[in-house]
Amino acid sequence: MKKTAFITGTTSGIGREIAREFAKHNIRLILCGRRQERLDELQTELNSLTETHTLNFDVRNNEKVAAAVASLPENFQTIDILINNAGNAHGKDSIQNGSVDDWDAMIDINVKGLLYVSKAIIPQMVEQKSGHILNIGSSAGKEVYPNGNVYCASKHAVDALNQGMRMDLHAHGIRVGAINPGLVETEFSDVRFKGDTERAEKVYQGYQPLTPQDIAEIAYFIVSRPAHVNVADLMVMCTAQASNTILKKS
Template identity: 70%
Template sequence: MNLTAFITGATSGIGKATAQLFAQNNINLVLCGRRAEKLADLQKELSKLTNVHTLQFDVRNQKEVQKAIDSLPEDFKHIDILINNAGNAHGLNSIQEGNIEDWDAMIDGNVKGLLYVSKAIIPQMVERNNGFILNIGSIAGKEVYPNGNVYCASKFAVNALNKGMRIDLNQHNIRVCAIHPGLVETEFSDVRFKGDTERAKTVYQGYKALQPEDIADIIHFVVTRPYHVNIEDLIVYPTAQASATILNKNAN
């Protein structure tokens, strides 16, 4: 069966690694992101392996989301797999010192963006009585850590939305899953620390963090199970990590 996957946040990290692995396995791709140049580079790379279409938009803008998805050419309109991967952390502050712009960015991207994209794609899955939605959460959606307040709240919301989707879409034969990674070595900390690359590097020093390819491998496994199998909720840590706050930095 010729499947088509729609991946948000596809230009880096887990989204990019997933796109690369899906392409190697002949899954057609709709790749979404804000950075046009990176989307073009990825399309050039992966078009050698599969059919690729790119959409440039910000998941936080509902009108952009709907317009982009409505513009899909006929060959890419049928979405079998939706990977809700786009999202970010902004800042690491106590609640009383939090930046409202950071709060808005996290809630708009991690929660509302996931909803906007899902709302635009779910109807076709309901009509066909078939589809797979995979939401990228975080261990921050399972336990709160110091100064994580609003980011954790946004990922707790993803966890709740994932469960709600699965209940509401059960009658329509749609599979729904969430993967909640621990520390993954991506641009995540660069964004959280607003370009302070030296501080970001320290997050991943002294142990082997998860790599984007590790999560992509799990995503591919989950979405390729027989249709009667739905792996509904996965937490994935690097071996050096035991919880959101317990990390063995002498694990090397």
């Protein structure tokens, strides 16, 4: 039976690659993001592989999240898989020098956005007594690092929410799990350093980081397990990374 996946943050990085990987396996896709042009490009790319539908909204706006989900056409309304991928880091400052705007952005996207999307999708999963939620966390949700303060706190919240969701939803036959990547080469650092490309590029120099495709393949492995198997919490790092503060560079 063909499944439908709702994926947030598909306009770049890990979310886009998860969509591509799922399309290879004929999973119907609801592609979500804030940049309609990129959504259109991805939809055009994947339409030959599977059915797709795009939703343009910002996860930080609860009303728009709810309206977007309510607008889904009938053949996309039964959601089997939810990938909570949308997230960002803003700035890398000490706590005393941090920007309140950066703090708000990270908490609103990484924590509240995940909650808003989940709240919009979970009731129909409870009603159908099945579903699979995969939360994309971070190694920063397991181990704090210097100048990571609020970003790490937001990803620790994702870790806690992942555990809480699993406890609350297991009685309804809903699987809940998380992938917590270490260093993955995406637009992540460009966003964190606000367009300082030189600084962003240095993050990934001197070693082989993970790629978005690595995470996408893991995501498909998780959602394709038999119904009795739930990958509850998975940490993945590149070989050069031993922890958030230990990295072997050439």
